Structure formats: structure tokens, C-alpha cells
Amino acid sequence: MISFLTGKIRNIQSESSIIELDVSGVGYEIVLPVFVMDSISDSSLTKGSELTFEIYYHSTERSPKPLLVGFSNKLEKLFFQKIIQVEGVGPLKAVSSLIFPVAVISQAIENEDLTVLNQMPGIGARAAQKMIATLKGKLMEIIGEVQSIDPVGGKDLKIRDQALEILKGLGFKESDAIIKMNEVVSEKPELSENLEELIREIFKADTV
Secondary structure, three states, rough: OOEEEEEHHHHOOOOOEEEEEEEEOEEEEEEHHHHHHHHHHHHOOOOOOOOEEEEEEEOOOOOOEEEEEEEEOOOHHHHHHHHOOOOOOOHHHHHHOOOOOHHHHHHHHOOOOOOHHHOOOOOHHHHHHHHHHHHHOHHHHHHHHHHHHOHHHHHHHHHHHHHHHOOOOOOHHHHHHHHHHHHHHHHHHHHHHHHHHHHHHHHHHHHH
């Protein structure tokens, strides 16, 4: 069983969200959830950079080829292990569906926010309901841990919540407000730290 790997980046396949890691001359192909790959892209790491990944190792009789899923820390790995406990959400589906950071998905489950969950690739209404039924009330420790080790992520959630309440007060449907907010933040991540600019950009995008 492989629990973690430290090595140098040999190749980055951004489109397929795969990194080849050279560990003392042995190459490992590691599949990354989208939010992990995005964090690597944002940090401008390149070939030859050294990285450590927490690894979830998956292999079954039906799928004997090992699947190595990589995470930046143990908390992300723990969250992944909880998500794949949901009926119908196996490791492969979970890897491709995790486009939002751990804190955002955890908060959406706790708030029963189907709009956010349904934006995750492969997670339809039924799967989203199962995620809520299975995990609601079991993720508060993870949310707290994420906010303690990633204060920017915690701040991001608070600003999103404030922006959502403002938009709803101005007549936006909650689902429309969340979609527009996610679109703006995906294009300009820095706006997630500035409530006023975030609201202004959402209105600007809405009038285009």
C-alpha cells in the first residue's frame, strides 16, 4: 500500500489531470482531482519541481490496474475517503467531480445546497441527495480544519455567503446567484477575497 509519494514532476497532463512523478528513478502516474491540479497550476510548479502527495491507492478484482489519487494534504485525502462512501460515487467519479475545494463542497453538503453539488460533473440530483443524506453532519470537523489551516479558504466561504445574501436581497434567485458567482470567481479568483469587487463584477457580467 502506498500512503504518500515525494518526488520530482516529470510531466504534467493538465487536460487529463494527471501528473507523472519521478520518485528515485521510478515513475508514478498520479490522478489528481481538478481542485488539486488547479492549485498546482496556480502555484506555477513546473517539470523538475519537487512535490509530496498524500496517496489514495485503489485496486479491485474488477479493476486490477492500480489507481493512485493524489492530494496536497491528509485532510483532502480524508474528505475523498468520505465522499466515496456515498452510494454510486466511486473513486473514478469522485476524482472527476471534485472541481471545487474541500471547504466549498463540505459547506454545500452541510447547507443542503443542491445547486452547488449539481454543478459537479457526474453528480446529478440523485447523487447529490445521497451525498447530503450520507455525509450531512459528518463534515463539520473537516470544515473547521480547512479554515484553520487555510484562512484564505475560510475567508472565501464567508465572502461568498455574504455575496449570496446580498444578491438574494436584490432579487436574484439563489441558484442563479450561485452560478453567476462561481462563473466570476473561476475567471477572477482574486475577487473571492473582496466582497465589493465580487458583487460589482457579478453585475457587470449580468449586463453583458
